[in-house]
Amino acid sequence: MRFSGFRVIKEALTGYKGWGSLWRTPEPQASYDYVIVGGGGHGLATAYHLAKVFGAKRIAVLEKGWLGSGNIGRNTTIIRSNYLLPGNEPFYEFSMKLWENMEQEFNFNAMVSQRGILNLIHTDAQRDAYRRRGNAMRFAGADSELLDREQVRAMYPWLNFENARFPIKGGLLQRRAGTARHDGVAWGYARGADLLGVDLIQNCEVTGFRIENGRVLGVETTRGYIGAKKVGVAVAGSSGRVMAKAGMRLPIESHVLQAFVSEGLKPFIDGVITFGAGHFYVSQSDKGGLVFGGDIDGYNSYAQRGNLPVIEDVAEGGMALMPAIGRARLLRAWGGIMDMSMDGSPIIDRTGIEGLYLNAGWCYGGFKATPASGYAFAQLLATDAPHPTAAAYRLDRFARGLVIDEKGMGAQPNLH
Amino acid sequence: MLIPHPLLGLRDAQEFTYLGDASLLNRPDGMAEGAAEAFYDYVYLRDNPAGVHRELWFHEQGDRSWLVVTRNTVTHEILGAELARDVALAAKGGAQ
Numbered sequence: 149m150r151f152s153g154f155r156v157i158k159e160a161l162t163g164y165k166g167w168g169s170l171w172r173t174p175e176p177q178a179s180y181d182y183v184i185v186g187g188g189g190h191g192l193a194t195a196y197h198l199a200k201v202f203g204a205k206r207i208a209v210l211e212k213g214w215l216g217s218g219n220i221g222r223n224t225t226i227i228r229s230n231y232l233l234p235g236n237e238p239f240y241e242f243s244m245k246l247w248e249n250m251e252q253e254f255n256f257n258a259m260v261s262q263r264g265i266l267n268l269i270h271t272d273a274q275r276d277a278y279r280r281r282g283n284a285m286r287f288a289g290a291d292s293e294l295l296d297r298e299q300v301r302a303m304y305p306w307l308n309f310e311n312a313r314f315p316i317k318g319g320l321l322q323r324r325a326g327t328a329r330h331d332g333v334a335w336g337y338a339r340g341a342d343l344l345g346v347d348l349i350q351n352c353e354v355t356g357f358r359i360e361n362g363r364v365l366g367v368e369t370t371r372g373y374i375g376a377k378k379v380g381v382a383v384a385g386s387s388g389r390v391m392a393k394a395g396m397r398l399p400i401e402s403h404v405l406q407a408f409v410s411e412g413l414k415p416f417i418d419g420v421i422t423f424g425a426g427h428f429y430v431s432q433s434d435k436g437g438l439v440f441g442g443d444i445d446g447y448n449s450y451a452q453r454g455n456l457p458v459i460e461d462v463a464e465g466g467m468a469l470m471p472a473i474g475r476a477r478l479l480r481a482w483g484g485i486m487d488m489s490m491d492g493s494p495i496i497d498r499t500g501i502e503g504l505y506l507n508a509g510w511c512y513g514g515f516k517a518t519p520a521s522g523y524a525f526a527q528l529l530a531t532d533a534p535h536p537t538a539a540a541y542r543l544d545r546f547a548r549g550l551v552i553d554e555k556g557m558g559a560q561p562n563l564h
Numbered sequence: 565m566l567i568p569h570p571l572l573g574l575r576d577a578q579e580f581t582y583l584g585d586a587s588l589l590n591r592p593d594g595m596a597e598g599a600a601e602a603f604y605d606y607v608y609l610r611d612n613p614a615g616v617h618r619e620l621w622f623h624e625q626g627d628r629s630w631l632v633v634t635r636n637t638v639t640h641e642i643l644g645a646e647l648a649r650d651v652a653l654a655a656k657g658g659a660q
Contacts, residue, residue, distance in 0.1 A: 448619065
């Protein structure tokens with residue numbers, strides 16, 4: 149089944165009887181060449197790229213719930229490549245380029261919308277830092293523009309420019325950044341992978357790894373043992389508890405990060421605005437709801453829900469930046485579990501166990517990385533060599549002192 | 565979340581700041597053999613359990629004591645709190 153405008157019209161005229169399931173529901177086979185643990189965005193993107201780019205066969209994705217039931221469905225849908233460090237920025241720019249072509253490639257509408265992201269500047273020091281960041285982005289082939297206050301005012305005249313503590317002095321704009329339909333990304337990769345012969349197995353929780361002589365032989369699951377030549381784990385949020393089953397401790401703490409959506413409002417925010425100083429960022433969905441969030445709650449959690457003080461903190465940040473939203477009502481709030489790595493950067497690497505690979509530690513930023521994470525993890529699984537842009541995401545970088553401290557903070561940012 | 569402070573009774577978790585796993589009380593000896601490995605373990609690696617977790621909270625907006633709070637990371641239920649000082653002294657083999 150191929151999606152096209154013609155097909156949509158044809159189905160509309162024939163009572164939508166031709167739409168089938170987007171993917172099969174196969175029974176697990178006894179063994180596979182590649183088993184991907186975790187049917188979220190990263191796991192599905194990994195399976196898709198393994199089959200499509202690296203020509204791998206006999207691939208299964210094991211998901212304990214339903215496809216896309218983790219953080220791919222619980223984020224604030226922002227895609228961007230405005231990082232600073234050489235270990236990060238080329239990777240995220242690679243991801244941005246994949247976003248730009250993904251819908252044509254997997255023939256599914258992920259509603260990628262390059263509406264721009266604006267990071268607000270409040271001080272001279274921050275302007276210097278953002279100028280440096282903007283230049284670093286350009287070195288990696290990304291786009292960036294440093295805006296002065298009047299340019300920001302022309303874009304968003306209703307922002308509170310005269311806030312006593314954080315007056316707006318300008319901004320760093322990446323026009324190619326934007327948003328995407330988060331579930332659509334998972335579904336698009338799932339359908340794409342399924343069409344290439346990948347078995348997507350839902351309601352199949354991995355309960356253990358079978359490891360002999362330092363080599364993984366397969367995984368124990370709630371639907372029986374499944375053998376595998378290589379096992380890739382992409383379960384950000386639960387990486388700690390899954391890898392504990394393989395006897396590993398990780399440089400990761402699991403924390404809850406909340407996000408919010410308001411009632412639907414008339415369109416007034418074209419892009420994404422971040423107010424880092426106030427722990428607040430916002431965009432407006434196509435349905436009109438303001439989609440916004442802030443920082444992690446700040447304590448270890450696997451609960452997928454946060455507490456009220458952080459909701460208050462985020463709402464205060466929103467009111468400080470844009471007093472116009474004061475009468476808007478909050479429609480929904482939810483929480484996702486973040487793999488907070490100790491330097492704030494991810495891990496895509498082999499482990500000490502042969503045949504077992506780890507994709508983890510995405511902190512706040514897993515969604516934007518979905519395509520590149522899948523591509524790089526697929527390349528590592530298929531070739532045992534890292535993708536050039538992901539070569540710094542080593543598991544042993546903490547022991548060797550080669551941390552990628554983009555923001556100089558990890559699981560304990562001490563921001564509250 | 566309300567934390568049952570051993571001296572002050574139930575206190576709002578907002579009065580506290582959080583540091584993480586209570587194993588951070590057991591700082592390795594920097595002069596010992598294999599200190600680099602021990603510090604790598606101490607600084608970076610975590611058990612990160614889904615379930616009961618013993619963790620350090622600092623009563624910053626209160627009496628500025630450090631507590632070891634036992635909490636369930638799946639439900640956020642708080643199961644108990646002790647003074648971190650008592651925990652550390654007990655680990656060393658009794659009060660001094």
